[in-house]
Amino acid sequence: MDFQSADDGSVVSNLKTRKEETRQRIVETASRLFQQKGVDGVGVDEIMRESGLTHGGFYAHFANKEALVAEACTCALQQASAKWSGLGQLLSDDARFEQFMNEYLAGDPRTGAPACPAAMLGPDVARRGEAVQAAYTAGVKRMIEVIAKEAGAEREEAIAMFAAMIGATNLAASVGDDKALAAEILQATRRQLLQCGVAEG
Amino acid sequence: MDFQSADDGSVVSNLKTRKEETRQRIVETASRLFQQKGVDGVGVDEIMRESGLTHGGFYAHFANKEALVAEACTCALQQASAKWSGLGQLLSDDARFEQFMNEYLAGDPRTGAPACPAAMLGPDVARRGEAVQAAYTAGVKRMIEVIAKEAGAEREEAIAMFAAMIGATNLAASVGDDKALAAEILQATRRQLLQCGVAEG
DNA sequence: CATATCGTATGACGATCGTCATAATCCAAG
DNA sequence: CTTGGATTATGACGATCGTCATACGATATG
Numbered sequence: 001m002d003f004q005s006a007d008d009g010s011v012v013s014n015l016k017t018r019k020e021e022t023r024q025r026i027v028e029t030a031s032r033l034f035q036q037k038g039v040d041g042v043g044v045d046e047i048m049r050e051s052g053l054t055h056g057g058f059y060a061h062f063a064n065k066e067a068l069v070a071e072a073c074t075c076a077l078q079q080a081s082a083k084w085s086g087l088g089q090l091l092s093d094d095a096r097f098e099q100f101m102n103e104y105l106a107g108d109p110r111t112g113a114p115a116c117p118a119a120m121l122g123p124d125v126a127r128r129g130e131a132v133q134a135a136y137t138a139g140v141k142r143m144i145e146v147i148a149k150e151a152g153a154e155r156e157e158a159i160a161m162f163a164a165m166i167g168a169t170n171l172a173a174s175v176g177d178d179k180a181l182a183a184e185i186l187q188a189t190r191r192q193l194l195q196c197g198v199a200e201g
Numbered sequence: 202m203d204f205q206s207a208d209d210g211s212v213v214s215n216l217k218t219r220k221e222e223t224r225q226r227i228v229e230t231a232s233r234l235f236q237q238k239g240v241d242g243v244g245v246d247e248i249m250r251e252s253g254l255t256h257g258g259f260y261a262h263f264a265n266k267e268a269l270v271a272e273a274c275t276c277a278l279q280q281a282s283a284k285w286s287g288l289g290q291l292l293s294d295d296a297r298f299e300q301f302m303n304e305y306l307a308g309d310p311r312t313g314a315p316a317c318p319a320a321m322l323g324p325d326v327a328r329r330g331e332a333v334q335a336a337y338t339a340g341v342k343r344m345i346e347v348i349a350k351e352a353g354a355e356r357e358e359a360i361a362m363f364a365a366m367i368g369a370t371n372l373a374a375s376v377g378d379d380k381a382l383a384a385e386i387l388q389a390t391r392r393q394l395l396q397c398g399v400a401e402g
Numbered sequence: 403c404a405t406a407t408c409g410t411a412t413g414a415c416g417a418t419c420g421t422c423a424t425a426a427t428c429c430a431a432g
Numbered sequence: 433c434t435t436g437g438a439t440t441a442t443g444a445c446g447a448t449c450g451t452c453a454t455a456c457g458a459t460a461t462g
Contacts, residue, residue, distance in 0.1 A: 019409065038328055040241035043449060056452080057410045065450065119371070120324045126374040127239055137376040159386055160365070160393035167368025170320070173327040175338040185360055192361035196397045219429095220439065244419060257422080258440045266420065 023061045026051045031072040031079075035117050039069055039124040069128060070135040076117035077139025081146045083115075093152030100151045101193055104165050105186050118143065118162075119169040157196075164189055224262045227252045232273040232280075236318050240270055240325040270329060271336040277318035278340025282347045284316075294353030301352045302394055305366050306387050319344065319363075320370035358397075365390050 029051045033042045044065055045055040062068045084100065107115045114120055118140060125136040140162075148158035168189035172182040230252045234243045245266055246256040263269045285301065308316040315321055319341060326337040341363075349359035369390035373383040 022409080036328070038239065038241055038325065040239055041328060044451085045448080054411050055450095056412065056454095058450090059452065060409070118375075119368075120327070122371040122375040123321050123324055124239065126321070126371075126377060127237070127242060130378055133375065133378045137379045137382065140372065140376055141382070156385075156389045156392065159389040160369075163368035163372050163386055163390050164361070164365040164393075165368065166371055167320075167364035167366065170323040170327075170367055170371060171341065171364050174319075174323040174334065175341055176327060177331055177334045178338045181338065181342070184357075185364055188357045188360040189364050191357065192365075192397055196393055223439080245421085246418080255441050256420095257424095257442065259420090260422065261439070 019061075022051075022053070026053070026058075026061060027068065027071050027075050030068050031076040031117070034069070034072050034124070035076065035120045036113075039121075039128065044068075066129055066131065070131045073121060073125060073132060073135045074139060076121060077136065077143060080115075080117050081139070081142045084146055084150050097151040097153065098194060100147070101161070101165070101190060105168060105190060107169070114169045114173050116166055116169045119166040120173070122166065122170075160196075161193055164193055220262075223252075223254070227254070227259075227262060228269065228272050228276050231269050232277040232318070235270070235273050235325070236277065236314070236321040240322075240329065245269075267330055267333065271332045274322060274326060274333060274336045275340060277322060278337065278344060281316075281318050282340070282343045285347055285351050298352040298354065299395060301348070302362070302366070302391060306369060306391060308370070315370045315374050317367060317370045320367040321374070323367065323371070361397075362394055365394055 026047060030042070030047045033047060033050060036042075044058050047068075048055045048058055058068075062071075084104075104115055107113055118136075121136065125132055144155065144158050144162060147153065147162055148155050151158065151161065153161060168185055172185045175181050175185070227248065231243070231248045234248060234251065245259050248269075249256045249259055259269075263272070285305075305316055308314055319337075322337065326333055345356065345359050345363060348354065348363055349356050352359065352362065354362060369386055373386045376382045376386070
């Protein structure tokens with residue numbers, strides 16, 4: 001609602017930042033809601049309301065919903081990349097590999113939500129326009145590099161690991177009413193990745 | 202509900218079959234469109250039109266859209282299971298494993314569409330009601346058994362393989378504007394599965 | 403205090419959504 | 433041909449969708 005106005009010369013900068021902040025808030029809200037309910041499952045109305053605004057002002061920030069979808073994808077994958085950058089620099093490669101994988105597959109311990117935005121947004125992105133796919137692709141490339149670095153793996157191995165974790169997250173979330181099966185899926189993927197990763201590393 | 206006195210069995214059967222056939226056509230159309238455009242991306246209107254009908258008659262066949270979604274999931278995974286049941290009974294386990302995996306990851310050579318409905322429907326299912334998730338879960342269990350049998354793998358291995366293929370399909374489809382990356386993803390998953398599968402089998 | 407500017411709110415538009423009551427059409431049986 | 437039940441089409445409802453023109457209110461400057 002109200003913000004700290006600096007009395008020094010950075011007033012103009014603050015004004016500029018206000019709209020930027022609002023815009024960023026909309027993007028982050030959208031990123032969260034898109035993952036929860038799907039891109040077609042959330043309207044501009046709900047995104048703005050959840051951001052503490054009203055729907056009409058949306059087009060002062062974005063050309064259309066598609067542009068927001070692209071930015072939300074960038075934001076979601078950016079946050080995921082940042083979350084795992086600099087995970088455990090002190091551990092051995094094998095230990096980092098295992099820790100990374102376990103945390104990734106576990107998801108958010110509080111909400112129980114999948115930790116992998118790529119898994120939940122994937123099919124939605126595949127059905128949307130070029131700009132959205134480009135934003136998603138750039139995020140995926142960053143994620144691959146982060147995984148390779150943090151898990152101490154070759155690029156090809158990192159890609160396979162990423163795909164496997166996405167698939168496991170995807171499957172586990174979709175059979176969510178069968179907790180035993182969901183756990184079995186995550187466990188099977190954990191074991192396979194560990195086996196291959198250790199065997200190769 | 203309604204019982205027909207069976208003085209002529211074929212007639213009753215014909216009457217019964219007509220509505221059943223229409224219903225089945227709707228389900229298969231929905232299954233295809235849901236995978237292409239997402240569950241929230243297709244309306245009852247389009248599904249009926251694409252089935253050669255008009256939208257109003259929909260509720261003579263289904264209680265609501267949610268019920269159709271559940272049936273479409275069952276249908277999609279059922280077709281996928283059937284497609285790979287009895288793939289290559291003559292080959293060795295290793296050869297079947299490789300062939301199965303290659304065909305699965307390749308997708309439909311004509312349309313280029315992913316061969317795995319589970320991958321495209323997953324997140325959509327995760328966001329819908331209990332009935333839809335139950336239908337999807339049942340289909341996933343069948344698929345796991347089919348994979349274990351056709352690829353000559355243990356259950357745990359089959360689950361990990363299924364998850365990896367879903368993830369690879371998911372990722373490759375979503376970075377579709379970057380053909381090189383998509384190919385790299387499929388290739389990395391192929392190699393990892395082959396390595397683990399052969400090592401264990 | 404007056405004013406111009408920027409950010410947001412109000413309210414409306416055409417389109418499409420899921421749903422349903424009801425009318426029109428088909429087709430086997432008499 | 434007539435009839436009656438099964439099947440599909442018509443048309444409409446309230447709600448919500450994405451989008452936009454426009455008016456309001458706060459702020460920085462003179």
